Structures are given as C-alpha cells and as structure tokens.
Amino acid sequence: MTSTQWAALSIILLLVGVALGYLFAPTTTVTVTQTKTVGQAGQAGTTTVTVTKTISPEGKKIKAAFIYVGPIGDIGWTYAHHQAKEMVDKKYDWLETTHVESVAPADAAGVIEQLISQGYDVIFTTSFDFMDPTLEEAKKHPDKIFWHCAGYKRAPNMGTYFADFYQIYYLNGLMAGALSKTKKIGYVAAHLIPEVVRHINAFALGVKEVCADCKVYVREIGAWYDPTKARQAAESLISEGVDVLAFTEDSPAVVQVAQEHYQKGERVLAFGHYSPMEKFGKDVCVSGQLVHWEKIYDDILSKIYAGSYSTDNLEDVDYWWKLKEGSVELGCTFNQPINPKFVNELKSVKVQETVQLPNGTILENPDVYTLVMARLIQMGAIWTGSKWIYANDETFDPFTGPIYDNNGNLKVLPGQRIGHDELWSMQWWVENVVGPPLGG
Amino acid sequence: MRIRAVRRLEVSKRNLVTVRILSVIVALLTASLVFLAYGLNPLEVYRSIFLNAFATEIGLTESVVRMIPLLLVSSGLALVFRTGFWNIGAEGQLLAGAMASYLLAVELPELSPLILLPALFAVGFVAGAIWGIPPAVLKAKLNVNEVISTLMLYYVLYWVFQHLIHGPWKAREKVGKLTYGGFAHTEVIPEHSQLPLLPGTRIHWPTLIIAVVASVLVYFLLTRTPWGYEMRVVGSNPDAAKAAGISYLKAVTLAMMVSGGLAGLAGVGELCGIQKRFTPEFLSGYGFSGIITAWLGGTNPISLIITNFLYGGLLVGGEYIMITYRLPIGVVDMFNGIILFFVLAGEFFIKYELRREK
Amino acid sequence: MMELKLIENILWIGMRSATPLLLASLGEIYAERSGILNLGVEGMMAMGALSSFVASLLTGNPWIGVLAGLLVGAALSLIHGIISIHLKGNQVVSGLALTMFGLGLSSVIGRIYIGNQLPVDARFLPVPFKPLSSIPLIGKVFFEQDPLFYMGIVLAVVLWFILNRTKIGIVIRSTGENPAAVDAMGISVPKVRYGATLLGGALAGLGGAYLSVSYNPAWIENITAGRGWIALALVIFALWDPIRALLGAYLFGIVEASGYTLQAIGYSQWLLNGLPYLLTIVILTVGATESMRRRMGAPAALGIPYEREER
Incomplete structure (x- = not known):
C-alpha cells in the first residue's frame, strides 16, 4: 500500500468513527462551577461563577495530552499525575488522552508541536521547568489550550494549576x-x-x-x-x-x-x-x-468540555487547590x-x-x-x-x-x-x- | 573445515552501505519482538515512526532541531577520534560553551546582531575549546587515560553548574506586577541575544548553517591540511608519527580544541536558540549521543549529516511512539540500544571477511 | 559523646551507600584489566537490581535474588563481550548502547512491580554482632551490617589477591597490557577477556542487587540514579586496584554522607558532589608521574580489540 492509500484508509476509518460516535453519543447535562483565583498584589481573591450548560449530543471529543518530566514508575510526582490522568480518562467517554514521559525541558516544545500535529487540543505540562516552553507554544498556537503545573506564567489560552500541601x-x-x-x-x-x-x-x-x-x-x-x-x-x-x-x-x-x-x-x-x-x-x-490531581484534571477538562474554558479566558485562571477542594x-x-x-x-x-x-x-x-x-x-x-x-x-x-x-x-x-x-x-x-x- | 575472519584490505563503499542497511534491518526485526509483546504490528509501528519523523512538516523540522547540536558535537568528535583520542566529555564542553555565552548574553547591551551573534558563538567556541584542552595535555604529557579524564571534567563542570544555578546565578523574575524568586533557574537571556528562528519552527538557522559548514571544514582540515595529516598519522600509527617527528601533543591538543569548541557552539545554540535560560535539566545528552553518531558517520560531511539527521529522527520517532502507542520510555531506550548493537556487529562484516579454510 | 555518635553514623551511612559502587567497580576493574572497557555498568546495575528484586519477591529468599542479579548482570555483559571480543567492535559505543538497553529493559519489565516492597524476610537487613557492635566509633561500622557489605570487603581482598599474587592474575593483567604476548604463550586472549567481562557484569549486577534487596528494598524506576557512572570513575580513582577501590568507595560514600552535616553549616552540597570527580582528576594527574606509571596499572591495551597478526 502506498502512503496515499494509507492516508485514505485512515480518513475513511476516521469518518466511520465520527459517524458512529455521532449516532451513539449520549446526551448529557453538566453543571459547572467555575472558580477563579485572581492574582492581585499581596492577596489571592476568589470569585465563583456558576454556569449551567446543556451539552448537545454532537459535543466534540476532547483530545488531551500530558507531558511528564520523569518516568511513570517514580512512585512520586509523575506517577501521581499519571494515575490521575488514567482516572479521568476512564471516567469520560468524550475524553481521549495520551502522555509522553521523561521529557527534558529542551524537548518540551518539540513534543508539544508533535502532539498538536496529531490533533491534541489540550496540553498539560506537569513540571515547573516546562514553564517557558509551554508559554512559547501557547503564544504560537492561540487555538489550543495549555495548562502548566506549578508555575506562574499564564496567557489567554494558558492556565496554571497546583495542588498545594x-x-x-x-x-x-x-x-x-x-x-x-x-x-x-x-x-x-x-x-x-x-x-x-x-x-x-x-x-x-x-x-x-x-x-x-x-x-x-x-x-x-x-x-x-x-x-x-x-x-x-x-x-x-x-x-x-x-x-x-x-x-x-x-x-x-x-x-x-x-x-x-x-x-x-x-x-x-x-x-x-x-x-x-x-x-x-x-x-x-x-x-x-x-x-488527588484527578479532582483538578476533572474540573479543568469538564469545563473545557462545557465550553466555559476556552482559548481566550485563561489569563487569570490559577488553580491553587488545597484541602477544601479535596485535591489534597x-x-x-x-x-x-x-x-x-x-x-x-x-x-x-x-x-x-x-x-x-x-x-x-x-x-x-x-x-x-x-x-x-x-x-x-x-x-x-x-x-x-x-x-x-x-x-x-x-x-x-x-x-x-x-x-x-x-x-x-x-x-x-x-x-x-x-x-x-x-x-x-x-x-x-x-x-x-x-x-x-x-x-x- | 573452519571459518576464519580475515581483515579486508580495503573497505568498499558499496559493501559498507549494504552491511549498514542489512544490520539495521536485522535490528528492526529483533526489536519487532518488543512491539509484538505489546500487541502491536511492528510494520505499522515502523511505518508510522518513519512517516512522522521524516515525512511530516513537524517531524522534519523537529528532526533538524535535534540534528543541529548532534552535528556540531559529532563533527568535532569524528575529528578527534581520528587521532585515536576518545573524548567522551563533549557534554561538558557543550555546557562550558553554553555557560560562557550566557555570561556574555546577559551582560551585552543591544547591539547589531551582526556583532552580537558572532560574539556569542566565539565565546562559546573558546570556552568549549578550553574545557577540551586539559585531557589532551594530560594524555600527551602524563599518559592519563582520556576516556576517564574527559568524563571526570564533565562531572566537575556539571556540579559547578548546579551550584551556580542553585546559588549565585539564581534569578528573580518579574511577571506583570509580581516578582517571583527562589526558583532554581537563571535569568532569561535578553531578546536581542536570542538566535533568530526559521518562521514557524524551532530551527535556529545560524547554528544550523554553522553546523553544516563546520562538518565540511572538519573534513577539509583533516584531509587537506598538514595539521590534518599529522592527526591522521598520530591516530593510525603513533610510532610512525613519533619517528617522523610529529608532535602528539600538538596534534591531539588541536583536535581537542576543535572538538571542544564545536561542542561549545552546540551549547550556544541550545541556550540562545532553544532554552534561553538555564534550568537544572538544561542538558539532554547530545554530548553523549554525538559519540554514537560520530562513530557511525565518520568524518565525511555528507555521511555525518545524514547520520545525525537520521538519529535526530530516531529521537523524534521515539517521542512519536510514546504519544501514539502509549509505550513506556523504556521501549524507546531498548529500541535505540538494539539498533546500535546490530550496527556495531555489522561493522565486523565491513572490516572483515569470512573465509572458509579446508 | 554526641559528636562521636555523629561521626560513627556518617561512617556507617557512607560505607553502606558505598557498597554498590564498590561491587560494580571491582567487576569493572577486572574487565578493564583484561583490556575490555565496559561503559554499560549503569545498565547492568539497573537490570541486576530489577532481577534480584523480582527473584527475592517471588521466592522470599534474598540469596536467590543475589544469584539472579549475578546471572542477569553477566548475561548482559555477554552482549558487550561478543561485540568487543569476537566482533572487534567499538567498546565505547557498545557500552553506551548497553546502558540504554539495560535501563530501558529494567524500566519496561519493572512497570509490573512499581511500588512493590520486599517483605522483611526476603531482604537483607543490617544485623548487629553483639557486643562488638557497641565498640565506640567503629563498632557499628564494621559489626552492624548486612551480608553483602561484608561480601564487598571479602571480594575486594580476594580479587586483589588473585590479581596480584596468582598466575590467573598475571594472565589477566598481561592480556590487558600485551595480548600478543599472552597469545604467544598459547593462552586464548578471547577466553580471558570473556571471563573478565562476565565477572564484571556479574558484579555490576550484584551492586544493583544491593540497591534493591538491601539498601532500598522496593522497586522504583531508575533506582541506580547514575551510580554506575560513579563506579566507573571509582575504577580510575582506584588506579585499577581492588584494595584501593575499597578505600576509594568508602571515601566517596563518606564524602557524600558528610555533605548532609556540612550543608547545615553553609557548605554548597553541589560543589561537594563534584569533589570526588575533581579528586579523581587530581589523582590521575599526580599519580601519573613517570615513577608512578609502573604502579598505576592503567592497562595499555584498554579498549583495543585484539587482532592476531597475520602470518
């Protein structure tokens, strides 16, 4: 088979998949509570907005990718993020996830490029050292959503999150x-x-x-x-x-x-x-x-799915979740x-x-x-x-x-x-x- | 009847290419077992690695991004290996170049890039070269094993580097109205010290051009100049070199300066073109991978460029199979290891032929 | 009294954490003495750690774990042996490839065992020999350790003896210095080199076993965390001598362990981490003067494949 034939076959399969998904997708209603922590000098204020949306049956599939700094088998940081990712992945049938482990900060931007070229539209980078490359990629791809863990730089399409102990x-x-x-x-x-x-x-x-x-x-x-x-x-x-x-x-x-x-x-x-x-x-x-990173991932992804997080309103979104949110x-x-x-x-x-x-x-x-x-x-x-x-x-x-x-x-x-x-x-x-x- | 290995008097190009291709094929067949164990069709995996590393725009540009430091490092290493000197501390020389260019980049005011960029590369080259000299002198004067001295010097610099970014070089950063401090990273180098990129890619083209030119110059140095002649003689026949009055010290030191300097240039590219600041994880192993590509590619620039491009593609392809098939990183490492083993084994059949004896 | 106890503990911790370095470097000394440079120590250690962990977990017997570590380490080094000895391939590249392969394989297989811990009877614990263990300063250091710690000391002495005082030792050293002469004596250079390489792999595997069966009795990915490379530095630091490797390993370990006390009074732990490498270079330089050269033992044929002259 030539590569054109391969491509054609993949497109046909994709179309069949989309059609089947369209026919069998369940109708869901999601109630979303949006919490914003707005960074003001000296004090962290919290504003809460409640948005109720009905998700229509054609609700698109979300493809989310996670970039890890260490190997999944470290039993610590990367392991916890990966467990959380797997939990959320299992919970929602509208969600498809992948991950790349042991990524050096030098390669992070390149990995993000690859992920985007493969159709991933939400990127989580789970290490402080990924901060600058994530921001650069966020500026380069204003139509994609980025989330960076443990850092302090944000953009309209890039939020930050952290579960603090x-x-x-x-x-x-x-x-x-x-x-x-x-x-x-x-x-x-x-x-x-x-x-x-x-x-x-x-x-x-x-x-x-x-x-x-x-x-x-x-x-x-x-x-x-x-x-x-x-x-x-x-x-x-x-x-x-x-x-x-x-x-x-x-x-x-x-x-x-x-x-x-x-x-x-x-x-x-x-x-x-x-x-x-x-x-x-x-x-x-x-x-x-x-x-419990899954609490944060669940919240973020549900809100993206519901449409309350998009590529133009993340500039001030900083999850700094502690005991009361159940993330720790x-x-x-x-x-x-x-x-x-x-x-x-x-x-x-x-x-x-x-x-x-x-x-x-x-x-x-x-x-x-x-x-x-x-x-x-x-x-x-x-x-x-x-x-x-x-x-x-x-x-x-x-x-x-x-x-x-x-x-x-x-x-x-x-x-x-x-x-x-x-x-x-x-x-x-x-x-x-x-x-x-x-x-x- | 028994079989005996006889060294070939001449290595034919055709034989070399055939053996290389055959060994890669055998390696791929062996590595197939790993993919089969994960329930994947190896042909499908290989096809998609290849297409995504070389046949898509992102794959292609990313493979070039990885090729740039590899080509610089391996051009220098290929040269110094010809003198029989095993420099395995290129990672340290790369770091030395990056550190020197950082010191310059944060100090220099906004000047014309025509002055600034050459200055950055120049200090990077000099710093890398300086870090490469001691092992050469130690070997020439005191016969100190260079595999170890180059590796040790890398470690020494690595820990000095860690000390600096966790201490004296640690920088506060202003974002909006707030200032964040205490994190283990340095300042971001000012925009005017950053290398220009090909639009829409991460290819810092000045370094790419330097790398390609360097690989040609190294070839020229080795084959067309008296210094290169001395290096070759020192490498192939030290006794003859001595008899002919060729200075081992001079030949090896010069080769190490070029090798360290080119690694230093790779460091400048990584800092000013890609990462723009130091973090504790600044190094990603190009200094070590360059040993492999230098050995595979030899000193011929075309063969070096192809080898490094393919190796860059292998790195990109490794990320691809993690993304698409969700395979653990270990599979990628094993895969690379297996390919190297078979290519190494294949070398035997390039250098030797098997003869039956009655 | 407090200070004495503190010093005692620094010695104890330092020497315990030095044992995997010692074991791996003893093996590498033999390999290098015979002329084979194996940079794959990190990979062999990782696989040794995994296999001995798994074997101990499944059988409940740490000695079976040790055996598994030895065998798997040796098996991996066989790949390097075939490439370096029979195929006369490049030893530096082969060693790097072995590191990649070993680390990768340990990570892939290890995924099944992430977070598993060895039950108490399936691991080695430091056992105090009373009353000797209560001698001030040195009691705990020498009389409250696990079996592999003592094995490290015994191996260092025995391997030193074999290398320097027996015919086998002479053959191994000559193979690394002048293989043609050994060949002329009718001894098979490949056989000697295979033997030394396999011993090197087995001991690297044992070093790994120490990490996962005694020191950190749980499986965690990348458990070696670069210790294979430190073991390679140690080989040179020791000038290819098993007894000096013993002392050097303890020095490395004690420098590392005392770092935690020194950092409290403001010393940079990063610079302290670099100290052993700097020391190695200094030793190389100082030790390499002409009069020392003969005693240094840097094998002349290290890393060079042996080719029989065509007659």
Whole structure:
C-alpha cells in the first residue's frame, strides 16, 4: 500500500468513527462551577461563577495530552499525575488522552508541536521547568489550550494549576510536635525552592504550636528523586538525635528508614509523602500528605468540555487547590487521616489554646488529635470517621501572624495572613527551623 | 573445515552501505519482538515512526532541531577520534560553551546582531575549546587515560553548574506586577541575544548553517591540511608519527580544541536558540549521543549529516511512539540500544571477511 | 559523646551507600584489566537490581535474588563481550548502547512491580554482632551490617589477591597490557577477556542487587540514579586496584554522607558532589608521574580489540 492509500484508509476509518460516535453519543447535562483565583498584589481573591450548560449530543471529543518530566514508575510526582490522568480518562467517554514521559525541558516544545500535529487540543505540562516552553507554544498556537503545573506564567489560552500541601504539612507539624521525645524533628527536602520552603515552614509552625521548644532540622538532597541520598539524609538526621521525620522526595526511602529503626527497637516516626506509603512503614507512618490531581484534571477538562474554558479566558485562571477542594488529603494512606496506632498518644497531649469552629463551638485546651480534626474543619475538610466532606470555607490559615523568621525578625504582623504571592516566592525560615541558608 | 575472519584490505563503499542497511534491518526485526509483546504490528509501528519523523512538516523540522547540536558535537568528535583520542566529555564542553555565552548574553547591551551573534558563538567556541584542552595535555604529557579524564571534567563542570544555578546565578523574575524568586533557574537571556528562528519552527538557522559548514571544514582540515595529516598519522600509527617527528601533543591538543569548541557552539545554540535560560535539566545528552553518531558517520560531511539527521529522527520517532502507542520510555531506550548493537556487529562484516579454510 | 555518635553514623551511612559502587567497580576493574572497557555498568546495575528484586519477591529468599542479579548482570555483559571480543567492535559505543538497553529493559519489565516492597524476610537487613557492635566509633561500622557489605570487603581482598599474587592474575593483567604476548604463550586472549567481562557484569549486577534487596528494598524506576557512572570513575580513582577501590568507595560514600552535616553549616552540597570527580582528576594527574606509571596499572591495551597478526 502506498502512503496515499494509507492516508485514505485512515480518513475513511476516521469518518466511520465520527459517524458512529455521532449516532451513539449520549446526551448529557453538566453543571459547572467555575472558580477563579485572581492574582492581585499581596492577596489571592476568589470569585465563583456558576454556569449551567446543556451539552448537545454532537459535543466534540476532547483530545488531551500530558507531558511528564520523569518516568511513570517514580512512585512520586509523575506517577501521581499519571494515575490521575488514567482516572479521568476512564471516567469520560468524550475524553481521549495520551502522555509522553521523561521529557527534558529542551524537548518540551518539540513534543508539544508533535502532539498538536496529531490533533491534541489540550496540553498539560506537569513540571515547573516546562514553564517557558509551554508559554512559547501557547503564544504560537492561540487555538489550543495549555495548562502548566506549578508555575506562574499564564496567557489567554494558558492556565496554571497546583495542588498545594502546606495546610497538611502544618497538620503533620502539630502531630510531630506532640510525638517527638527528643524535641528534634527532621525534614529531608528535595530542593529548597519556594514550594518546599513554604511546606517546611508550615510544618514548623505546626510543630511550634504544640511544642514551643522543638526545632525542625532541614537537609537538602538536591534531587526530586534519589532514594540513596534521601536515605543518607534521613540517617544523618537520626544520628543527630531526630526522632520524627517529614520529607519532600519522590521515593518511600525516608519511611523505610524509620521502619528499620523501629524494628531495631528505636522509636523513629515518619510522615508519608505524595502516594500511600503506609505499607513501607506500618508501625511508624503517623500521617502524611496525599494528592488527588484527578479532582483538578476533572474540573479543568469538564469545563473545557462545557465550553466555559476556552482559548481566550485563561489569563487569570490559577488553580491553587488545597484541602477544601479535596485535591489534597491528610493521611499516610487513603481514608485514614491518622494511623490508629498513634491516636491515643495524640489524645494525651493537650495544647494551651482556644479554637473556635465555624459553627461556633469553642474548644478550650484541646488535645492534639482534637486540634487536628478541628483545624481540618476550619480549613474546609471534615473527616466524618469514614469519609471526607468538603465545605467551601476557610476560617483558619497556618500562615497567620505573628510569625518571626529564624533571625528573630517579625515577618508577619499579628492577625495578618501571608498571601498567595508571597508564599510563592518564600525564601526565609520561620523561627524554629534550623536549615541551610537560603539565597534570594 | 573452519571459518576464519580475515581483515579486508580495503573497505568498499558499496559493501559498507549494504552491511549498514542489512544490520539495521536485522535490528528492526529483533526489536519487532518488543512491539509484538505489546500487541502491536511492528510494520505499522515502523511505518508510522518513519512517516512522522521524516515525512511530516513537524517531524522534519523537529528532526533538524535535534540534528543541529548532534552535528556540531559529532563533527568535532569524528575529528578527534581520528587521532585515536576518545573524548567522551563533549557534554561538558557543550555546557562550558553554553555557560560562557550566557555570561556574555546577559551582560551585552543591544547591539547589531551582526556583532552580537558572532560574539556569542566565539565565546562559546573558546570556552568549549578550553574545557577540551586539559585531557589532551594530560594524555600527551602524563599518559592519563582520556576516556576517564574527559568524563571526570564533565562531572566537575556539571556540579559547578548546579551550584551556580542553585546559588549565585539564581534569578528573580518579574511577571506583570509580581516578582517571583527562589526558583532554581537563571535569568532569561535578553531578546536581542536570542538566535533568530526559521518562521514557524524551532530551527535556529545560524547554528544550523554553522553546523553544516563546520562538518565540511572538519573534513577539509583533516584531509587537506598538514595539521590534518599529522592527526591522521598520530591516530593510525603513533610510532610512525613519533619517528617522523610529529608532535602528539600538538596534534591531539588541536583536535581537542576543535572538538571542544564545536561542542561549545552546540551549547550556544541550545541556550540562545532553544532554552534561553538555564534550568537544572538544561542538558539532554547530545554530548553523549554525538559519540554514537560520530562513530557511525565518520568524518565525511555528507555521511555525518545524514547520520545525525537520521538519529535526530530516531529521537523524534521515539517521542512519536510514546504519544501514539502509549509505550513506556523504556521501549524507546531498548529500541535505540538494539539498533546500535546490530550496527556495531555489522561493522565486523565491513572490516572483515569470512573465509572458509579446508 | 554526641559528636562521636555523629561521626560513627556518617561512617556507617557512607560505607553502606558505598557498597554498590564498590561491587560494580571491582567487576569493572577486572574487565578493564583484561583490556575490555565496559561503559554499560549503569545498565547492568539497573537490570541486576530489577532481577534480584523480582527473584527475592517471588521466592522470599534474598540469596536467590543475589544469584539472579549475578546471572542477569553477566548475561548482559555477554552482549558487550561478543561485540568487543569476537566482533572487534567499538567498546565505547557498545557500552553506551548497553546502558540504554539495560535501563530501558529494567524500566519496561519493572512497570509490573512499581511500588512493590520486599517483605522483611526476603531482604537483607543490617544485623548487629553483639557486643562488638557497641565498640565506640567503629563498632557499628564494621559489626552492624548486612551480608553483602561484608561480601564487598571479602571480594575486594580476594580479587586483589588473585590479581596480584596468582598466575590467573598475571594472565589477566598481561592480556590487558600485551595480548600478543599472552597469545604467544598459547593462552586464548578471547577466553580471558570473556571471563573478565562476565565477572564484571556479574558484579555490576550484584551492586544493583544491593540497591534493591538491601539498601532500598522496593522497586522504583531508575533506582541506580547514575551510580554506575560513579563506579566507573571509582575504577580510575582506584588506579585499577581492588584494595584501593575499597578505600576509594568508602571515601566517596563518606564524602557524600558528610555533605548532609556540612550543608547545615553553609557548605554548597553541589560543589561537594563534584569533589570526588575533581579528586579523581587530581589523582590521575599526580599519580601519573613517570615513577608512578609502573604502579598505576592503567592497562595499555584498554579498549583495543585484539587482532592476531597475520602470518
């Protein structure tokens, strides 16, 4: 067969497919809630627009492509994005997806070109380093929709999204402060970029709330994924007297280290990161953070399908989703915010403060377990004991002043909150962090 | 009766081409097993790789984009390999060129591109050449194994580079009214320092022209100049070279300066033409792939250009099969590995012939 | 007391994480000593890690895992052997191809096992020998380790002995220096080189096995994360000598492990990461003076296919 014949055959098949799709496509009605986070200097405001649209039967198929920076098998960042993509792909029959893994930033633009030439009209780029190439391609292809994860540049046809963990790190900090006997808590960090710095700071604020004289010791390994280095850093922290570990790195190495120490009779506890890690440390994994990218992907793609996101209205669309949207979850494994092994111990530690819940209930000197549950409610995620319920309401934020940096300067005035934009450039340590110096 | 391998006195062009094609075919047949394991029709896969790497506009231009750095790196490597010197640190020389051009690009004011672009390429060449000299001198003076010294120098520079972009070179960036800082990347080089592109593509044509010219010049240098003659003698018969009073140091250092310099030019193209700023993942392995294409293509510019273009196409085709068949990246790596194994094996039949002996 | 414990732990962590480097470089030393340069260590390590992980997972016995790692590493090196020895192909390119192939294959097969973890009895754990393990400073370092750690030390000594004190060693070294002379003695150059290459592959596989069965007992893609290349640097750092490889590996590991303590007081971990490579170049340069040349052991025929002179 010549290539012309091949092409002809493909076109015929395509036409048959379209015809069949047309005949059998179901009629659906989708109610869409549009949330915009508009970046204004200093403060992140949220406007909500509700649009109801009836999707007509000829609703087109959406072809979405995902560009990953690492291999799918990293069990961390790329793995989580891929799982989410697969879930959304299965859920909607109007959606067709593909992916390209281990793409170097240098090749990202070329891969996007290939995807577009193959008819993909929504492109997700899932690494900070893809920011500039994504923007360039967005400008070059104004008729396609682009979404970039973890960056800060947008265009009329390019939005940004991120599932942020800082609230959960704060909650982990509360528990770490209660469980540490040595008053030394360790943190293994991949790279000290603003995202990780704010996570460490949120964690340290939680620690401080429960244990005023506890310190958080930070080690940077200089890689998003390197189990060998993560293990070295964790061991080195433990040898300096640390007995609770949190981390940002894509492998379960830190949890494994804690479990090994536990089996030797040394009590070292850990908090999981990114994917369920309970099986790597069933006796030591207290809680942790889990991600649900599928909530964000589902929302974005449904809105594109419904027509409320198009190529001219994404300039101000920045998903910065946290607990109340359900895009992140507290726990070392799904549907279990705190490992039951530690509940009693957490209930035995009281914190000297008053907490008011959104419904007016006042808690005087709650224990740490109750405090964690109360803070969850205040941040819009309610754990009923068997499932999560979300309220679109945030009455508490960990980054509320007064906050001092570790040189003793008052960084946040009492009662003030650090806004979205400052959190996105955060390059200083809160007072109880002992970490490497941070440059501009 | 037994079979004996006898070295061919002369390698015929026809034989070379036939063996190369045959080995690629055998390699493709072997790699078919991988695609069959995924329930795919290998013929269909190959057909679509080929069409999408070379027969569509995007495939074609992207293959050229990948070819540019590969051609520069491999032209230099092909030259230095002829002196019997194994430079496997071209990735480091590429990085040196890119880093030098970055320092110049962010400093220089808006000048005529006729001054600016040659200046960028010049510092890139010089930096790459400088990074290439020590292994040559170490080998000539102290007989230090160059495979290792070039690789080590790459690693040293790589970590210095990581230190710089995570520290001193880290830059804040203004977007609209806001300034973002703390991220591990450098400034974007100013627009006037960026290389012009062929409209609608990512082909930074100045580098493309330089690459093609360089591959011809290298051939000319090697075959038509006294320096090239010395390099060839040093490579093919070191003892004779010594007897003839040819300086090993001079020949190898010169070859390494050209090789490092051309890799440096590739770095300038990657920074000023493609990426425009440094990120931790700036390097994508052209310095290593160039070793393979240099070895396959040899010093003949036409053969080098074809080899590098095909290799660029292989990279683009690899992305294509990930997109279309959703195959894991590992399949692409295996595929490339298998092809190389068979081409390597095929070399034997180019250099040797099998004779039956009674 | 705190400082002592800290130093003890830096030594312990550093030497533990150095073991895969040591094992892989010991094998490569033999290959290179016989004249075969195999740049495919990273690929063989990755496949060794995967196969030993899978074998341990399926059988529940880490020793079977070790065996699988050895065999698979050797099998991969056979490809390099055939190309370099029989087909007299280019060893640099073949090694690079082997790395691509090994990493790719491990990623493809490994997809089935992503996130699986070895149960405790299917992996190696550091076991303290009491009371020796409580000797200050060195007790934990030498008496609280897993079997592969000790195997690394024993292998280094045994391989050093064989290489320098036995006839086999002389033959291997001569094959790398002057294959024609070995051939003239009636010893088959290809046989010696195949043997050394296979040993190199097996030990690279063992290094990988250490990563997945002892150090990080879970399957994660790209588990080697460039350690095969560090092992290649180590071979030179050690000047092709097994005992020096042992010391060099521990030095590399301890430099890396102490980085976490040093970064807390403001040292750049990036520059520290580059230090071992810089040291290697310095050693090469200093060690390469004429008087040292003879002791250095850089095989003269490294990377050069052996051709019998036509008579």
